[in-house]
Amino acid sequence: MSEVKLKNITKKFDQTLAVSDLSLTIKHGEFVVLLGPTGAGKTTTLRLIAGLESADQGKIFINGQDSTKSQPAQRDVAFVFQQYSLYPNYSVYDNLAFPLRSPYRKMNKQDIDKKVRDIATTLHIEDKLKNKSTHLSGGEMQRVAIGRALVREPNIFLMDEPLSSLDAKxxxxxxxxLKNIQVNLQATLLYVTHDHVEATTMADHIGILKEGELIQFDTPDTIYNQPNSIYVADRLGSPKINIMPSHLLNIDIPENVKYIGVRPENVTIDETAQMQAHIETIQNLGVEKIISMSINGEIIRAIVRPDEFHKIHDTVKVHITRKNMLFFDKNFQRIQIKQ
Ligand SMILES: Nc1ncnc2c1ncn2[C@@H]1O[C@H](COP(=O)(O)OP(=O)(O)OP(=O)(O)O)[C@@H](O)[C@H]1O
Ligand SMILES: [Mg+2]
Structure with missing residues (x-):
């Protein structure tokens, strides 16, 4: 079992509140993603768990043990940084074997060899084992960096945007x-990314950070469909959720609703609808089209099927079902309304 628990962690750098009263549990075998804009405190949170920073307040428990003051080595965590951090003079093989050769492990040569070859095969770098780590492509280097973490069985894997320097494919x-490996190893993993597709495809739970605070912690499905604020709603989905002033849609809603959010896939163009819109742009993505329309001066995006034919400057009618609307108050917080 390996579980990591943060309780009311606060970390300041001079005047900057990098992490603010953060409580978070990463359960055994769980893949947790931290999502948030630049400066939100993602890296600092990982560094606090690894023991590379010390918390000003709060406690960190690893497997139920208070590890707040433990040295990094005692915490037994594996960290993958955004930029490849390999030993340049070592071969790929030695980079992968390095964590296993620690005298504390007392692993014999054959076991190390098997482990290194297994992980290299999993990551498709088995034919590069003899290369010097500097004689690799960026993608291969990052695989080695990930492999070097995966050869161990640490309490937790901490990964800070490990794929961000690679090309899309x-x-x-x-x-x-990575997701397959994590499931097979039943590894406990805390993963930082800016990429919402990475977050939704890999995470069991997503934590949304804003200025060091954890704003929502839920499954990807709940974060997407039941965000607790406009800030959270904005983090997932491409194109972004439409946020419009409540008066734009002529519907019966309580006074305190100031904004209505609708995902683009829930905006339909329908000749029998009431609301008029003017098409501004059309992006054909092959599997779908993204249409931007103006409705009384507000831009609303719709995702439509590729075979729906519309032209720029067309005037169309738009329909949005009430059950697909999210309601927010003047402070951008979600209001639940019985439908
Ligand atoms: N060593 C440091 N000294 C001073 N300020 C720091 C230090 N490390 C981080 N900060 C500040 O703390 C805040 C959080 O930084 P952090 O690196 O955790 O953000 P992040 O969410 O990882 O951002 P990014 O997405 O850009 O990597 C930022 O305002 C940053 O400037
Ligand atoms: Mg960072």
Whole structure:
């Protein structure tokens, strides 16, 4: 079992509140993703768990033990950084074997060899084992960095945007591999990304950070469909959720509703509808089209099927079902309304 628990963690750098009263539990075998804009405190949270920073307030428990003051080595965590951090003079093989050769492990040569070859095969770098780690492509280097973490069985894997420096195709491939490996190992993993597709495809739970505070912690499905604020609603989905002033849609709603959110896939163009819209732009993505329309000066995006034919400057009618609307108050917080 390996579980990591943060209780009311606060970390300041001079005047900057990097992490603010953060409580979070990463359960055994769980893949948790931290999502948030730049400066939200994601890296600092990982560094606090690893023991590379010390918390000003709060406690960190690893497997139920208070580890708030433990040295990094005692915490037994594996960290993958955004930029490849390999030993440049070592071969790929030695980079992968390095964590296993620690005298504390007392692993024999054959076991190390098997482990290194297994992980290299999983990550498709088995034919690069003899290369110097500097004689690799960026994608291969990052695989080695991930492999070096995966050869161990630490309490938790901490990964800080490990795929962000790779091209889109490789990122997609490694995303699937990493998720498979995590499931097979039943590894406990805390993963930082800016990429909402990575977050929704890999996470069991997503934590949304804003200025060091955890704003919502839920499954990807709940974060997407039941966000607790406009800030959270904005983090997932492409194109972004439409947020419009409540008076734009002529519907019966309580006074305190100031904004209405509707995902683009829930906006339909329907000749029998009431609301008029003017098409501004059309993006054909092959599997779907994204249509931007103005409704009384507000831009609303719709995702429509590729065979729906519309032209720029067409005037169309738009329909949005009430059950697909999210309601928010003047402070951008969600209001639940019985439908
Ligand atoms: N060593 C440091 N000294 C001073 N301020 C720091 C230090 N490390 C982080 N900060 C500040 O703390 C805040 C959180 O930084 P952090 O690196 O955790 O953000 P992040 O969410 O990882 O952002 P990014 O997405 O850009 O990587 C930022 O305002 C940052 O400037
Ligand atoms: Mg960071």
């Amino acid at each position: 490789l990122r997609e491939e490694l995303r699937l591999e």
